[in-house]
Amino acid sequence: MGPEFDRCVVVDDDDDILLAARLLLRPLFHEVITARTPDEVLPEITRATPDVILLDANFARGATDASEGLAWLDRLTGIDPEMVVVMITAHAGVHVAVAAMKRGATDFVPKPWSNDRLVATVRTAAALRRSRVAAGAPRAIAAPGNGSPLLGQSPAMARVQSLIERAAPTDANVLILGQNGTGKEVVARALHARSQRAGQVLQTVDLGAIATELIDSELFGHVKGAFTDARADRVGRIQAADGGTLFLDEIGNLPLHLQPKLLTALEQRQVTPVGANSPVKVNIRVIAATNMPRERLMDERVFRQDLLYRLNTVEITLPPLNERPEDVIELAEHFLAHYAARYYRPRPELSQAARAALIAHEWPGNVRALRHAVERATILAAHPVLEPEDFGLEAAAPRAVTAPVSGGASGGVAADLNLDRVERRLVEEALRKHGYNITLAASELGLSRAALYRRMEKHGL
Numbered sequence: 001m002g003p004e005f006d007r008c009v010v011v012d013d014d015d016d017i018l019l020a021a022r023l024l025l026r027p028l029f030h031e032v033i034t035a036r037t038p039d040e041v042l043p044e045i046t047r048a049t050p051d052v053i054l055l056d057a058n059f060a061r062g063a064t065d066a067s068e069g070l071a072w073l074d075r076l077t078g079i080d081p082e083m084v085v086v087m088i089t090a091h092a093g094v095h096v097a098v099a100a101m102k103r104g105a106t107d108f109v110p111k112p113w114s115n116d117r118l119v120a121t122v123r124t125a126a127a128l129r130r131s132r133v134a135a136g137a138p139r140a141i142a143a144p145g146n147g148s149p150l151l152g153q154s155p156a157m158a159r160v161q162s163l164i165e166r167a168a169p170t171d172a173n174v175l176i177l178g179q180n181g182t183g184k185e186v187v188a189r190a191l192h193a194r195s196q197r198a199g200q201v202l203q204t205v206d207l208g209a210i211a212t213e214l215i216d217s218e219l220f221g222h223v224k225g226a227f228t229d230a231r232a233d234r235v236g237r238i239q240a241a242d243g244g245t246l247f248l249d250e251i252g253n254l255p256l257h258l259q260p261k262l263l264t265a266l267e268q269r270q271v272t273p274v275g276a277n278s279p280v281k282v283n284i285r286v287i288a289a290t291n292m293p294r295e296r297l298m299d300e301r302v303f304r305q306d307l308l309y310r311l312n313t314v315e316i317t318l319p320p321l322n323e324r325p326e327d328v329i330e331l332a333e334h335f336l337a338h339y340a341a342r343y344y345r346p347r348p349e350l351s352q353a354a355r356a357a358l359i360a361h362e363w364p365g366n367v368r369a370l371r372h373a374v375e376r377a378t379i380l381a382a383h384p385v386l387e388p389e390d391f392g393l394e395a396a397a398p399r400a401v402t403a404p405v406s407g408g409a410s411g412g413v414a415a416d417l418n419l420d421r422v423e424r425r426l427v428e429e430a431l432r433k434h435g436y437n438i439t440l441a442a443s444e445l446g447l448s449r450a451a452l453y454r455r456m457e458k459h460g461l
């Protein structure tokens, strides 16, 4: 599976960010160009519009008001109105994000970012541009082909597969429930791929990644002049999904006040962009997903039940990975083959102990965490047979350094005061505790994500 898109440009004055972005986005693009200032890449951008530009709002050293970033945003969209710019905003810089979106940015990612969100946001942005350009108008054409197969032979997954087979061709709305990383997006893609809309767009909106105040305009669009900075019409994602499938990820984050608006749009099959006088007809099939527990979704104070009934004509629940241990090895083997090919490494084998450890592990981050663990093990493996510790899992015999520090690592005084070993131990512990979620582990350690990556590399983790 080669990269889906052609070129991405990333502008940020922080080399760590550039490095992290390059690593994360390389699988998506044939070329990832990085620069510390927009000036450096202007000729490149003018020569041919890239699929996506990731632009730091505060790239000028010490700048905090984002005015330079916004001025550059204007300049870039001035070069090509179809230019897709995703702003990188500082933590809690929601007002900057709002300003940027109103001035024509396609989306934004707050720093520190989550890898998955960054990749999802950039992929959606690139797909949006592709569909706009292809149609010569804000109408979408084809879904980007990300055909991750849905694996799992357990009875629970067999039920899911059978539901997908039956529901996919019907155009019925589907609600997918399940914890983070259980494969909700993979199911949504499978539903779309097997539907009669397979040749049309699959438009994904991650409601967990959009600032609350932007959701209205993002979903429904706005017309020029709808608010002070709405300088051009902006097509909402519902309209951009016309003819195809709209995947509303993290639907539990849809604010209560917008729920009736979505319900009306679905019932009447039309949307009225913010500031518009007349509605626009749309023909969409809706797939929604959430990690919210069912009971919470059934609470009228959180989610309107009339909207829930509209969304869950068919309901698919993905069980957590630790409830289907039969699937663990199949998934691990699949990811091993995948990453060995991607990183040009010989495909390692799993030892008996590694298999047992993988099956016994709790996997709080579910399949995503398993996938990350296998990816790291494939890259770092120094021998052809992988053992539990290659996955950061408990080895049968604890290493010499673990005993004195363990148990006291997060607060107590460690007997082993060697800074290097203590650091390794803490990094390991934080990663394990957070199911290898880099963002959470970095935040608990008080490190930036890039700094955590550096330490992981240093310690061979």
Ligand SMILES: Nc1ncnc2c1ncn2[C@@H]1O[C@H](COP(=O)(O)OP(=O)(O)OP(=O)(O)O)[C@@H](O)[C@H]1O
Pocket (backbone or CB within 6 Å): 148, 149, 150, 151, 152, 178, 179, 180, 181, 182, 183, 184, 185, 186, 187, 291, 331, 367, 368, 371
């Ligand atoms: N059954 C499966 N077969 C193959 N790959 C899977 C399966 N389930 C999950 N994955 C992989 O695990 C990762 C996480 O899956 P996905 O993004 O679909 O989860 P999610 O439930 O949508 O997560 P979140 O709620 O955090 O968005 C992806 O890389 C996906 O390819």
